[in-house]
Amino acid sequence: MKIVIIGGGWSGCSAALAAKKAGSDVTLIEKTDLLLGLGNVGGIMRNNGRFTASEELIALGCGDLIKITDIVSTHTNIDFPGHKHATLYNVNMIEGEVRKYLVSCGINLMMESRVNDVEFDGKKIKGIYLSDDTFIEGDAFIETTGTTGPMGNCLRYGNGCSMCVLRCPSFGPRISISGRCGVQDIQGERNDDSLGAFSGSCKLAKESLSDEIRNELDTKGVVVLKVPAEDVNYGKLATKVCQQYALKEFAENVVLLDTGHAKLMTTYYPLHKLRKIPGLENAKYVDPYAGSKGNSIRYLSVAPRTNDLKVIGIDNLFCAGEKSGLFVGHTEAICTGALAGHNTVRYSLGIPLLILPDSTCIGDIISYANEKAKSREGRKDRYTFAGSGYFKRMKELGLYTTDIDEIQTRIKKLNLDNIFNTKLC
Secondary structure, three states: OOOEEEEEEEHHHHHHHHHHOOOOOEEEEHHHHOOOHHHHOEEEEEOOOOOHHHHHHHHHHOHHHHHHHHHEEEEEEEOOOEEEEEEEEOOOOOOHHHHHHHOOOOOOEEEOOOOEEEEOOOOOOOEEEEEEOOOEEOOOEEEOOOOOHHHHHHHHHOOOOOOOOOOOOHHOOOHHHHOOOOOOOEEEEEOOOOEEEEOOOOOHHHHOOOOHHHHHHHHOOOOEOOOOHOOOOOOHHEEEEEHHHOOEEEEEEEEEEEEOEEEEEOOOOOOOHHHOOOOOOOEEEEEOOOOOOOEEEOOOOOOEEEEEOEEEOOOOOOEEEHHHOEEEEEEHHHHHHHHHHHHHEEEEEOOOOOOOOOOOOHHHHHHHHHHOOOOHHHHHHEEEEHHHHHHHHHHHOOOOOOOOHHHHHHHHOOOOOOHHHHHOO
């Protein structure tokens, strides 16, 4: 059987690995020259409930990508405002390591290959067309195209194209595969009735920071600097994708994390104001290049789906990452990708699809986010193991723990240990 994945971000890479482990031939199509998408500007893992989710995924048998981020980490067990025991990985090293691993697993990578149409018979996708008119058939498909782009959406719902890592001008806009099949996508909302949300951070060149700040980043992994009183902007917190960082501390301070570059934990920050802060007098944005005025806009194309991650209305299309819900973060993308990849093989074999139980945090966030997306208020929320409302839910349900033995026991009691590492055919 052949599984075709459209989109090479964290969720697409995870889906590819899971489908390959289950015994399928896998083709992963990515429109740019880099895998991982927003993973190339992220860098934060294992903070708060993401630790639990990471260890659940390892116990389930598809923690390969989690382990790679551990290997290329710059700092471990880091605390910063509102977050505990974080791992920071090097964004300059991660893509190459992941690409080498996928190739070693026998996954067919089609880079700089943009999908622009589908052949859909009203029930199933027969195949997809690339921009060069190549036609690719498959037994099942997974859409992991994300929810950002094209440029017009950043102009309409944000502050214009910020020339971010997604590089729409160079490689073309994102399209919605589910939308091309006639399925109406869900869109995230904001309290001011506008759609989408700003990506939650920017990168500064470490070389542009003072020696003191750079040395502190290298040794501690985190630097917190006071924002001048006249520049504190609490209102901007509501525009963030990453609501787990929408805390007053992130308005009152500049929080920098060492992820290879200096990760600036804000959606954007006017350069002339940023340079007022001691040590940042020569600060320079690396990504997005227009980080002084804006960032990319996300959550404009979420597919309606069931809790096995199959898209409603299309028999052989699955989804993962932001395409599968108003999720925030790499861990969330990797977890949904693993389930989608595994289930495409189950679908192709005609065996029951797997729904992870709510007694796991991965299963619970997938079902909870799906239920909440049915209401307007729910579409204003974001769902992440690391904070916002969902991390509180994790703790209330007793799902959050940093005890690895307890997590492994939880998965074994459900007879799900190593399920994603089981060859089905």
